[in-house]
Amino acid sequence: MAEKPRFVMCFCTGECPGFEELNLWQLINRVRNELDVEYAIVHPQLCVDDGDRFWRDYAKPNHTYIVGGCDPRMQRKMFKDALAEVGIEFEKQIVPLDLRNMSTEDAYNKVAEAVASPAS
Numbered sequence: 001m002a003e004k005p006r007f008v009m010c011f012c013t014g015e016c017p018g019f020e021e022l023n024l025w026q027l028i029n030r031v032r033n034e035l036d037v038e039y040a041i042v043h044p045q046l047c048v049d050d051g052d053r054f055w056r057d058y059a060k061p062n063h064t065y066i067v068g069g070c071d072p073r074m075q076r077k078m079f080k081d082a083l084a085e086v087g088i089e090f091e092k093q094i095v096p097l098d099l100r101n102m103s104t105e106d107a108y109n110k111v112a113e114a115v116a117s118p119a120s
């Protein structure tokens, strides 16, 4: 059976106005309880040094990580080097989702679409 995707929510320190509409814990609990994911976790700020350390420690080959956060191009720019150090190609294993300026419901629906079709 194929591995289920992991959902990682980057919440931009909790202070970003782009996530004002989003209820983080409602989203995380709905994703982990209602969607076909291995599990769902939250990171406060993946684009700084401890985010790099997190990726190097956490990311494994052959898993898919759906990452809720900011613009996918920003995510690629900020995560790709740390991921490459542990043999992970951003384009193949990361599904970046921009969940800024969305309601909890809209963000959930976007994650659900990615879980149903993680490669698209």
Ligand code: SF4
Binding pocket: 010, 011, 012, 013, 016, 044, 045, 046, 047, 048, 068, 069, 070, 071, 074, 075, 078
């Ligand atoms: S990766 Fe994006 S969503 Fe995460 S903390 Fe940095 S700017 Fe914010």
